[in-house]
Amino acid sequence: MLQNIHISGFSDEISSDFTTQLETVKNLGMNYISIRGVNEKNFSEYSIDELNEYIKPKLVEYNIKVSSIGSPIGKVFVDDNEGFEKQVDLLEKLCKMANILDCKYIRMFSFYIPKDKNPEDYRDEVIKKLKIFASIAEKYNVILLHENEKDIYGDIASRCLTIFKEVDSDNFKGIFDFANFVQCKEDTKECYKLLKDYIEYYHIKDANQADKENVVCGTGEGKIEEILTDAIRNGYEGFLTMEPHLVIFDSLKDLELEDVHDIIKTDKGLDGKSAYALQYKSLVDILKSIDFRLKTIGGREMKEVRFGIVGIGQMGGSHATWLAEGKVKNARLTAVCDVNPEKKEWALEKLPKDVKFFDNYIDMLDSKEIDAVLIATPHYDHPVIAIEALNRDLHTLVEKPAGVYTKKxxxxxxxxxxxxxxTFGMMFNQRTNPLYQKIKEIVSNGEIGEIRRTNWIITTWWRPQAYYDMSSWRATWSGEGGGVLANQAPHQLDLWQWICGMPSKVRANLQFGSHRNIAVEDDVTAFVEYPNGATGTFITCTHDILGTDRFEIHGDKGKILVEGSKKVTVKRMKESENELNKRLTFADVANLFRGEGMSDIFDVEEFEIPDQWGTQHINVMINFTEAILEGTPLLAPGTEGIKGVMLSNAMHLSSWLGKDVELPFNEDLYLSELNKRIEEEAKNKEEVFV
Structure with a gap:
């Protein structure tokens, strides 16, 4: 299905040296480049003679073809008529060069708009000039590819659509640049729906809206896999040209109005070669995923996902019921597995007759009855069963926590x-909660500034002794691998790091069996430090019958307070605390202490979202199914499950050793300490038995 999809890329992001560019792409197994910068000079600055005498022979030497010319056409201000006339002449030359290279496409733009001016005021002028460009391309049988980009007329999808409709030429088509739409705060999926009839070519570049930073393809908000899945499913054949923008490269300064350090802000520890190779690997992985998605045994496209569930206790049984009731679109429960013989009777009574029951999970994984497995077993088994499922090429969704210890x-x-x-996911259902999604958005967008402190008191997990006495494995080191941190609090640990980031150091005081007759922790007070110097606390227990759920995030420009996981108060400061500290006099401060003028400092937003237990789990399964069938980004990728386990392990290790623990910690040391407690627990049970 993908034999007519060709990977290309702007090779000047590897190096300004043309030989290095060609050697690198050849070593990666690529056959095409998009040519833009050659030996510290833009391709458009070369003469036709230089093309024939140097560039083309070099391409022939390495057996590399040109998918497109990355031209600066259209990167002049729309009211610069002299500049436009020069570009008309330049386009004539580039069309001739494209013919020499047997290259069908020339990338171009739709003119810079003067600062602080309304782009719509220049609509007619833009269209008129683009039609002139299109007529030149038609003369040479070349296709101009318009790239959406900030600061030009065609920055957002609606104006791109206007361009394509008005120019109305077979020699003028669209490039879909994922990152550029993200950086203009557009939803790429909606952009694609609007423009797909005009898209001829894709630029593979990804970004996040909050900081507009480019990231490795597939890790940002471009929805690359989801959109490419639909395009290829509907017959797209052609080029995917990488334009990573992960590191600063020599020709970038010639492509943008702003300073290059404002475009690529973060040093990712990569050079041009490694960044290009990383982008290539990520794109290849995306294409493998799409190919697997669009093919099933027999070569037919998967239309629904057949689920099997390992473990149909309280949580697994709920998942089975929701699937059986059809609450997850395009998903069907076909098998369940449990070692408890009584569960077979439950399955026969409660589930559809065609759902097969297994008492051995390996048999179910090997049965060919399922496409995906949901694992809802005791914690130690989560990674063990997941590994078996992944080894059999089954999509895998794991209940929390990801496991007991990070090494596994x-x-x-x-x-x-x-x-x-x-597709590998975690059942972090709280990530589907609109309340926490909104909080994450506020923090990620920098609305409360840089985080200074985080505090979460979550003591609403009251459990009586009778709860622990229900099962011999419950609240044991050998059965659950921990107490409140392993059983009740994993969702909060995940949300804490998902919203606020991972700390770099942990100091914790855990009380083991302090208020219940159990071996594991039932009371936790943890202090953390973040890489930027911020601090945080996490407090939880299972003996507070009155309970508190209070989550506070303090930034240098505001504060978020969440009470009861329902009510949210957001205070956004009009100036940062640093600015106020410099500006306010002692008299100003005295007025503030008297309550005067506080409303001039910050605005308050309050909202409340009721608990949505049950629908959250279903929403995770819906998202997981859409990820399998459509390439929809996962809300909770499976690989992120390790972060909550790392926090839990670090808290345990800190308390056991009585000292600070830096992250990442020594995983072998943690496992050794855990095994000591398992052995001691077993010894104590033997003594009780005797």
Missing amino acids: VREMNELAESKPHL
Whole structure:
């Protein structure tokens, strides 16, 4: 299905040296480049003689073809008529050069708009000039590819659509640049729906809206896999040209109005070669995933996902019921597995008759009855079963936590990362909660500034002794691998790091069996430090019958307070605390202490979103199914499950050792300490038995 999809790329992002460019793409196994910068000079600055005497022979030497010419056509201000006339002449030359290279496409733009002016005021002028460009391309049988980009007329999808409709030429088509739409705060999926009839070519570049930073393809908000899945499913054949923008490269300064350091802000520790190779690998992984998605046994496209569930206890049984009731579109429950014989009776009574029951999960994984497995077993088994499922090329969804200790979870993650065609997710249902999604958006957008402190008191997990006495494995080191951190609080640990980021250091005081007759922790007070110097606390327990759920995030420009996981108060400061500290006099401060003028400092937003338990789990399964069938980005990628386990392990290790623990910690040391407690627990049970 993908034999007519060709990977190309702007090779000047590798190096300004043309030989290095060609050697690198050849070593990667690529056959095409998009030519833009050659030996510290833009391709458009070369003469036709230089093309014939140097560039073309070099391409022939390495057996590399040109998919498109990355020209600066259209990168002049719309009211610069002299500049436009020069570009008319330049386009004539570039069309001749394209013919010499047997290259069908020339990338171009739709003119810079004067600062602070309304682009719509220049609509007619833009269209008139683009039609002139299109007529030149028609003369040479070349197709101009309009790239959407900030600061030009065709920056957003609606104006791109206007361009395509008005120019109305077979020699004027569209490039779809994912990152450029993201950086203009557009939803790429909506852009694609609007423009897909005009798209001739794709630029593979990804970004996040909050900081507008370019990221490795597939890791940002471009929805690359989802959109390419639809395009290829509907017959797209052609080029995917990488334009990573992960590191600063020599010719970038000639392409943008702003300073290059404002475009690529973060040093990712990569050079041009490694950044290009990383983007290439990520794109290949995306294409493998799409190919797997669009093919099933027999070569037919998968229309629905057949689920099998391992473990149909309280949570697994709920998942089975929701699937059986058809609450997850395009998903069907076909098999369940449990070692408890009584569960077979439950399955026969509660589930559809065609759902097969297994008492051995390996048999179910090998049965060919399922496409995906949901694992809802005791914690230690999560990565063990997931590894078996992934090894059988089954999509895998794991209940929380990802496992008991990071070393085994890391083994699971590494296997999953080696199989990019598979969908691997975690059942972090709280990530579907609109309340926490909104909070994450506020923090990610920088609305409360840089985080200074985070605090979460979550003591609403009251459990009586009778709860722990229900099962011999419950609240044991050998059965659950921990107490409140392993059983009740994983969702909060995940949300904490998902919203606020991972800390770099942990100091914790855990009380083991302090208020209940159990071996594991039932009371936790943890202090953390973040890489930027911010601090945080996490407090939880299972003996507070009155309970508190209070989450506070303090930034240098505001504060978020969440109470009861329902009510949210957001205070956004009009100036940062640093600015106020410099500006306010002592008299100003005295007025503030008297309550005067506080409303001039910040605005308040309050909202409340009720708990949506049940629908959250279903929404995770819906998202997981859409990821399998459509390439929809996962809300909770499986590989992120290790982060909450790492926090939990670090808290345990800090308390056991009585000292600070830096992240990442020594995983072998943690496992050794855990095994000591398992052995001691077993010894104590033997003594009680005797």
